[in-house]
Amino acid sequence: xxxxxxxxxxxxxxxxxxxxxxxxxxxxxxxxxxxxxxxxxxxxxxxxxxxxxxxxxxxxxxxxxxxxxxxxxxxxxxxxxxxxxxxxxxxxxxxxxxxxxxxxxxxxxxxxxxxxxxxxxxxxxxxxxxxxxxxxxxxxxxxxxxxxxxxxxxxxxxxxxxxxxxxxxxxxxxxxxxxxxxxxxxxxxxxxxxxxxxxxxxxxxxxxxxxxxxxxxxxxxxxxxxxxxxxxxxxxxxxxxxxxxxxxxxxxxxxxxxxxxxxxxxxxxxxxxxxxxxxxxxxxxxxxxxxxxxxxxxxxxxxxxxxxxxxxxxxxxxxxxxxxxxxxxxxxxxxxxxxxxxxxxxxxxxxxxxxxxxxxxxxxxxxxxxxxxxxxxxxxxxxxxxxxxxxxxxxxxxxxxxxxxxxxxxxxxxxxxxxxx
Amino acid sequence: xxxxxxxxxxxxxxxxxxxxxxxxxxxxxxxxxxxxxxxxxxxxxxxxxxxxxxxxxxxxxxxxxxxxxxxxxxxxxxxxx
Numbered sequence: 001x002x003x004x005x006x007x008x009x010x011x012x013x014x015x016x017x018x019x020x021x022x023x024x025x026x027x028x029x030x031x032x033x034x035x036x037x038x039x040x041x042x043x044x045x046x047x048x049x050x051x052x053x054x055x056x057x058x059x060x061x062x063x064x065x066x067x068x069x070x071x072x073x074x075x076x077x078x079x080x081x082x083x084x085x086x087x088x089x090x091x092x093x094x095x096x097x098x099x100x101x102x103x104x105x106x107x108x109x110x111x112x113x114x115x116x117x118x119x120x121x122x123x124x125x126x127x128x129x130x131x132x133x134x135x136x137x138x139x140x141x142x143x144x145x146x147x148x149x150x151x152x153x154x155x156x157x158x159x160x161x162x163x164x165x166x167x168x169x170x171x172x173x174x175x176x177x178x179x180x181x182x183x184x185x186x187x188x189x190x191x192x193x194x195x196x197x198x199x200x201x202x203x204x205x206x207x208x209x210x211x212x213x214x215x216x217x218x219x220x221x222x223x224x225x226x227x228x229x230x231x232x233x234x235x236x237x238x239x240x241x242x243x244x245x246x247x248x249x250x251x252x253x254x255x256x257x258x259x260x261x262x263x264x265x266x267x268x269x270x271x272x273x274x275x276x277x278x279x280x281x282x283x284x285x286x287x288x289x290x291x292x293x294x295x296x297x298x299x300x301x302x303x304x305x306x307x308x309x310x311x312x313x314x315x316x317x318x319x320x321x322x323x324x325x326x327x328x329x330x331x332x333x334x335x336x337x338x339x340x341x342x343x344x345x346x347x348x349x350x351x352x353x354x355x356x357x358x359x360x361x362x363x364x365x366x367x368x369x370x371x372x373x374x375x376x377x378x379x380x381x382x383x384x385x386x387x388x389x390x391x392x393x394x395x396x397x398x399x400x401x402x403x404x405x406x407x408x409x410x411x412x413x414x415x416x417x418x419x420x421x
Numbered sequence: 422x423x424x425x426x427x428x429x430x431x432x433x434x435x436x437x438x439x440x441x442x443x444x445x446x447x448x449x450x451x452x453x454x455x456x457x458x459x460x461x462x463x464x465x466x467x468x469x470x471x472x473x474x475x476x477x478x479x480x481x482x483x484x485x486x487x488x489x490x491x492x493x494x495x496x497x498x499x500x501x502x
Contacts, residue, residue, distance in 0.1 A: 031459045031474050033481050034422050034500030080422065088472065091461035145459050385466035 014129050015247060016117040017153040017161035018100055018136055021170040023113035024053035027089055028082045030145035039063070039079045041072050046083055047266055053084075056170055086403045092144055093404075097250070097415075099139045103132050108247045109415065112404060116158050118247040129154045133173045159193055159243035160184070166192060181241040185212040195238055200231070215239040250415050258351030259290045259297065259410075263400055268306070268342035275343045279331050280393050281400045282348040284324040288386075289402070291378060293413055296320035296356040300330045301349035306340035313337050316352070320359045323374050324391070423499045432484065432493040440486060442475050447495055453477060458502070476502050 020026070024042040029035045039058035041051040051072050054063040061076035072079050093112050101107045103126060106118035119132060126132045133152035140148055149171035153164025160176050163184055168174035176184055190196050190204060190211065207226055209215050216239040223232035237243065248254075261282045269275050279302075290297060298317040304310070313334035321327060331348055362368045377389045387399050404410075431446040439460070444453040454475035461472045469488040474481055483496040 031483070032423060032499045033458065033476060033502045087463040088459075088461045091463060147458075381466070383466050385468075388466070 013118060013120045013156050014123050015155060015158055015161040016103075016115075016119055016129060016133060016136075017110075017155075017158070017165040018096075018115045018117065018133075019151050019153075019162075019165045019169070020096065020113035020140075021149045021151055022053060022056050022059065023092075024084060024089060025055035025058070025082075026148055027092055027145075028085070029055060030147040031085070031088060032082075035080060035082065036147060039076050041067075041069070041079050041081050042084050043069065043081050044084055045266075090404045092148070094415075095144050096140065096150075099136060099143065101250075103136070106247050106249050109250055109253075116161065116247045130173060130175065137171070137173075157241070157243040158245055158247065159195070159238065160241050162194055163188055163192065182212075182216075185216075185239070185241055188212065190215070193238060195234060203227070204235075212239050253415070256293065256295070256353065256410070256413065258299075258301075258349050258353065259286050259293070259295065260301070260347060260349035260351075261285045261289075261400075261402075262303070262345065262347035264345045265343070268344055270342045275335070275346065276332060277393060277397050278343075278346050278400075279335065279348065280324070280328045280391060281397070282346060283328040283331055284387075284391065284394075285400070285402055286348050286350050287322055287324040287327050288378065288381070289410070289413060290322045290350055290353070291356065291374075294356045295353045296322035296359045297350035297353045299350070299352040300327060300334070301347075301351065302331045302334045303345070303347035303349075304335070304338050304340070304343055305345035306338075306343045309340040311338050311340065320354055320356070321350075322356055322359065323370070325370070423497045425497050426495045427497075428495050430484075430493050430495045432486075434486075440471055440473065442473060442484060445482070445484070445493070445495065452482070454482070472496075474499075478502075 025040045028040060028042060037057060039061060040055040041058055041063060042053040043050065044052055049069045051063060051065065051067045051069060053065055054067070058072070058076055058079055063072045063075050063079065069081065089112065097107065097109055097115060100115045100117050104117050104119045104122040108116040110116055119129060123129055123132070126135065133154060136152060137150055140150055151165045151168040151170060152173045153161045153166070153168055153176065154173070155161040155164050155176040156178070160181060164174040164176035167184065191198070191201050204210070204215070209218065215235060220232060220236050223235050227235060263278065263282060265278065269278065298320045299314060300317065301312065301314040303312050315330055315334060317330070327348065327350060362371050380389050381387065386401055390399065428447070432442050433444045434440055434442040441457060442454055444451055455477045456475070457473055458476050458481065459474040463470055463472065471486045471488065473484045473486065475484060476482070478501055480501045481499040483499070485494040485496055
């Protein structure tokens with residue numbers, strides 16, 4: 001990310017932060033009118049125990065993203081649980097981005113339901129920032145769905161625009177001007193802004209900093225002593241509403257540093273063959289993604305979580321790989337070090353990526369045959385859909401398919417893929 | 422809340438700047454639509470599939486249009502607006 005390492009404000013900018021309200025839940029209510037005005041909780045699939053999004057009506061009862069189904073039912077007995085339809089959400093996101101990009105080419109897709117738009121240079125073409133915000137809200141209802149709403153925050157940088165949009169929720173517009181910056185920051189919790197996670201928040205509270213007012217009172221030297229050079233400057237700027245980071249348009253998203261896939265299972269996996277099948281599935285998906293991006297990697301990471309145990313193993317290879325079977329063989333080798341009783345979470349990562357042309361050309365006929373097989377399988381799957389052909393090891397299991405996440409971590413891949421299709 | 426159908430159907434639609442279904446024939450019944458409330462696209466391999474939720478006073482119908490073989494499917498029926 002392009003940042004300016006000083007504490008001075010840049011030329012006055014106008015940044016919009018557009019956030020779709022309760023996205024997954026509202027999209028479900030848009031698609032099914034029977035769910036409208038009712039408390040809805042979105043779960044990943046049937047039988048899953050975590051609410052990944054709650055509707056406005058459910059939020060009134062205290063149901064939040066991340067609540068367990070058990071807790072949600074206790075808080076709101078009439079909650080309707082709906083399985084997520086990621087394909088729909090992804091397409092809505094794509095249409096939403098297209099609407100936002102009409103107002104400025106400098107439009108950053110922050111997550112599946114959020115966009116930053118730098119309208120500094122295009123604002124006057126559309127009147128002013130508020131008229132752009134109103135038009136986005138209108139177009140969203142007109143072109144995507146009348147039940148979908150968005151909140152728009154307008155300010156001079158990304159940090160403040162995002163803070164403003166939280167004030168605008170739901171379905172509102174909030175303009176945060178220079179005079180009200182401190183007032184808005186003092187009303188907000190430390191974790192409300194981007195850049196303060198749970199770990200940093202704990203460290204701040206441990207030294208008696210619980211709000212922005214106290215943080216602002218700290219000198220740069222004091223912060224430096226406790227947080228080091230990077231974080232002290234970051235926190236010093238945050239407390240004053242200074243954020244000079246640029247809005248990164250979709251065509252300038254940095255290249256992926258790793259490709260991976262994680263999965264939390266419905267139940268505990270006790271048998272080794274079950275875990276291996278899950279691992280194979282994740283390896284196939286991660287490697288296929290790498291091949292689609294024409295990348296290969298030589299660092300393999302495996303994360304496992306189970307009975308109060310977490311495990312991370314990795315191996316750095318001499319040559320680049322991009323096929324699922326080799327990736328799986330390495331993961332299986334790493335997995336031998338796992339000593340837990342059962343597995344509940346598994347994650348596979350391929351990193352230290354380079355263009356796939358850097359891979360060593362197979363010398364032996366057997367290796368060449370395997371590479372040809374991968375090419376053939378990829379071509380069939382790209383024609384007829386993912387997992388039309390899959391490894392025999394996955395026979396009889398419920399195949400885990402690629403899906404989009406709310407964080408939209410693989411946006412570079414997905415946005416390019418959508419553009420090309 | 423919703424009834425899964427997943428059956429092939431015949432649909433009358435206008436293809437002009439997008440797809441606008443007008444009516445469908447399902448189980449020898451003609452069902453007219455008043456409006457399209459959501460339209461999304463996705464790809465199954467190289468085949469483009471358009472998912473449309475159409476509604477009338479009585480119910481909402483989720484349809485799927487396959488751009489490769491021009492076939493329509495009624496996916497589910499939901500309560501109306």
